[in-house]
Amino acid sequence: MRARFWLTLPPRRTPYYSRLVSDQGPAEPTVSTAWAGGLDERARRVVRSHVDRSGAQGAGARVRCRYYYDDLYGFIRSQVAPGAAVLDLGCGDGTLLASLQPSVGVGVDLSEATLARAHARHPDLRFVCADIEQLPVSGTFDYVIASNVVGYVIDVLEFFRNLAHVVGPSTRVIVAYYNFAWEPFLRLAERTGLKSREPLQNWLSRLDLANLVELADLEPVTSGYRTPLPVGPAWLTAPLNTMLSALPLVRRLGLISYVTARPRGPNLAPRVPDPTCSVIVPARNEHGNIRGIVERLPRLGRHTETIFVEGHSTDGTAEEIQRVIDERPDLDLKLFRQQGVGKGDAVRKGFEMASGDVLMILDADMTVAPEELPKFWSALVEEKGEFVNGSRLVYPMEQGAMRLANLAGNKLFGLIFSWILDERVTDTLCGTKALWASDYRRIAENRRTFGDFDPFGDFDLLFGAANLELKIREVPVRYRERTYGATNIDRWRHGLLLARMAIIGARKLRFR
Template structure:
């Protein structure tokens, strides 16, 4: 029983703590997980907390059940955290208390002196009071003993479902330090704004004119995508005339699709913050400072636009597109464990540091994203980044036609969602 259960825990922890991350578990004795990890795993005792600053993840595996003062313990822990460090807490559902006691009585588990049975609401409150913010909470394991075929079926496919997840044994919470939210950095970071432009000749001048100043050395990167009109000529001519605050970089993409263009643009970027702005100007460039403020002030680490809050212009989004947006918002929220209202908005922001880490592990979700921003969503969720949506107005396209095929790209997106669900939800 123990071997199967801890193999499951190792699999769930490894989903977020990647092979090149440093994982430190705080335990007063030899951890049963120790034999399952290789390489960058360290077992700390309470008096070794000074080493936490080197960690990417700090693991508390059931240890909060034994703490007399959870708030004080977490407050002391927070003093040793860096902004990048994630706290991972494994705790067990109080619904299983009678079964756990029975298992102890029958000798199926070691006798322990659990004092605390913590609800989800209790855990979120403890984290808030002690200087942490809950990023996500997963509920796992309906059958902690191994029965061939049945255990895998139930724990992988049944346990994550909405009704059954409330009956699971294991809760796995990921939290971040509330550090940068209370003070902005002494030096304002600069932004690299990537615009993938295909058949957008009539919008290039407006983009250059309307992007506001955010950081001290902002840059705009145009990636042209084999246009049928004179988009490339327009980019070259307008950027030569430009005398504004932006540094301009231009290039033509090597492959096809917005995804290929965005990745090339991010490779060319040199600033601390990376932004995507759609060339159709349906999201006004004047809204970009809201995204900048959200990431600089630490409100979130991956910022996603939401077009479904404010009233939109009459022909900005067709009826079936709205239905598709709402469906994918619910589906993505379920699969990724963080709230999404508008997954299809093209305006997205992430730090360069986090993007580099994300891109190293892109193959985990497959390399077939034609849009260039959905692997950002999947990757950010897997990394435990705090995801925040910024509500924005959505305008009608003035020039040209959309490059998105509603049904074909919708089918691709659905396939990506199913693939991601098998990799991050039904594991």
């Protein structure tokens, strides 16, 4: 996403007057300086006084609680792509914002003194002295961060509703707050001088935050707790937190409560107006299915491109694809020869050559019918999900479509991978998938996180989508028996590969 926004700051309140102009030209700035009617002015003064004091102690607090801040900032960094446009609400001295390496970074905070230090340390970033509830910023950012600030907000629902002015279709809103199960311990730490004193804050659980973002036309993508042990040497607490955060009950005791959300609602502008589609068809020894695919494949969006990636077939598949291409010049059909091996390599080759806004995968065996693809298209384009995965395990299957051992293995690995991804994924090996091309490029850029480990292509995409906190949704499909050729799946050898991928996924996602 390219950020398009401008901001202004009333010069009477801070020396850091700044204005950003969108790439569509300058816009007339408007900033509301009036407090919303009926809000508690005394509470605002208390918050402002606390922000000034804590701003002066900011660096010292991070030193005293170094592990906590390192873990919190590291967690937020794991969700923010470098080079993005980032808005940090309650930015303090700009340490977190600078660590995110934004191409455009804007921080908003109440304390002029704190922002003076932030400006001196990070002159490449923009800082605004204002109440985050007024939000004197307009346009769209890739990420909006609200770390440890919602407790001070006078009207939390209005705060979240105002974010509508700074989010676009693929913006992520990341909210972090403390878990109120820790309230007695934090009060004790304040009394003993281990922690600076705080004014009375809003009582907001993780579920409260999720409820509020939904009321504000934001959809929670993921939420949870982390850091059950917030103090101690990193060499000891880091591995302990990694292990404890993966345990179902213990993880709820984490000090950090978080919600990551994305925009939704009837007034949300489409991510891509009238998008195009590329359907990738990996094909190895599928000669008898090629014509059926071309004849039955629905037209999707403004333009549909079908890319066959042929993988060293011995039955004349490549030649059949070329014949069909020659016979149907009215369709946008393309053929590429796979240089590597495996379906995963073929999918990556097809995605690399695709020109569509939406990318889909259709297996050439036609065990999932081409007529199912409009369901995936609708779920993606209507923003019901950002990574749409098929599930073959809902409807009764045709006899012989899936062996009993394969069915049992799929159900078992579905449970395992649902736990790893923290998302319900019932069918990890369904070949039919859909995602935005822009999101795939982000997955490809972050592929080094997991390495080139996946011969199927399914887990490369699933793990990548989960790592980027994309909204994963499943579409049930009917699974049919093959009418041509033989399966390329070796259930026992590939079962061991699945176990290996489960270990990789757990290590990189669940135990990170």
